[in-house]
Structures are given as C-alpha cells and as structure tokens.
Amino acid sequence: MEELNRLSKDQYEEVEKLPVIMVLDNIRSLSNVGAVFRSADAFRIGELFLCGITACPPHREIHKTALGADETVRWRYFSTTEDACRELKSMGYKIYAIEQVDDSVMLQDFRTPPLAAFIMGNEVEGVSDGALAFCDGAIEIPQEGTKHSLNVSVCSGIIMWHSFEQLFLKKAVS
Secondary structure: OOOOOOOOHHHHHHOOOEEEEEEEEOOOOHHHHHHHHHHHHHOOEEEEEEEOOOOOOOOHHHHHHHOOHHHOOOEEEEOOHHHHHHHHHHOOOEEEEEOOOOOOEEHHHOOOOOOEEEEEOEOOOEOOHHHHOOOOEEEEOOOOOOOOOOOHHHHHHHHHHHHHHHHHHHHHHO
16 A cells, blocks of 8 residues: 555545535436545545435445445535525535536646635436536536537546646645
8 A cells, every 4th residue: 555655544534625616416327426535535526415325434335336436535425416506606616517508618638726626417318407507617528429428427537636736736836
C-alpha cells in the first residue's frame, strides 16, 4: 500500500476534498451507487447526496462495489432531489444536470466552478423534471457510438475526473 501512495482511512478523512457534490437522483442499481462511492473516493469528491429511491449505506451490495469507499466518502440522504437542490442553492452551489438536452454544453467546453453540484439521473428516466428546474445548466458527454447512452456510474466517473483535473490537478501544477 505504501508503494501505491494510498491514504489510510484516517488520512483520507483529514485531506482536503473537492468542493464538488454528486447528486444521485433516484438511482435504482445498488452496484451503480457503490461504483459512484468508489469513484468519489478516488477523486476526493466533497460529498454525495443520495435522493429518493437511491439506496444508502450500510448495504451489502453497495459495499461490495464500493470496496469500502462507502465508509470514507461523506454522504447525506434526501427524500427528494428537489430538497437536495434547495440545500445546494442555500449553500451557494451551481447545479448542473448530466443530461442530453437542447441547450446542454459539451463536457470539453465546461469549466467547473468553485462550488459545483452534478445531478446524475435515474437509469431509465434521466434527471427528473423537478430537479432540472433547479439547474444552472446541463452538461453532455460527447459520444460517437450507436447507443449515445452511458451507464450512470461511468458518467459519474467521467464528470468527477473532469472536475478533479480542473480543480485539483491544475491547481497543484500552478
């Protein structure tokens, strides 16, 4: 572990986190939830907001995919995504849906603001209309295949990497 330069659970708790919150809007799959926890740990995401039917730790299926990240990443539960959005707005966060909509911005053109929240929608329905009403914008991940659809945990990982690269790596270089 030392050779891999991994943080201990105690060290992770103390290290600075990105000012990014990932909002899971009624995610059905426990494996997806666990995978988002795991990526959030990897990119030192500030917090996860789990909303509606999204399962919460402790849960065996989440833990299996999260590989323990469900014990390191901070999270909160909200009964509705709209409640989570109201909380984010009161905290000064800009909120973005990860969604293919008419006025979405392509990810490569998006600059992550200092306080950013990203809503990941339900695997079938996408980001709910109620949550979209709170959004400051929408971001689309460019795709060239036949499906034009990525798994929600994969999308989350891409968005987290993009934020990590902009808010942490570029800061570390300058």
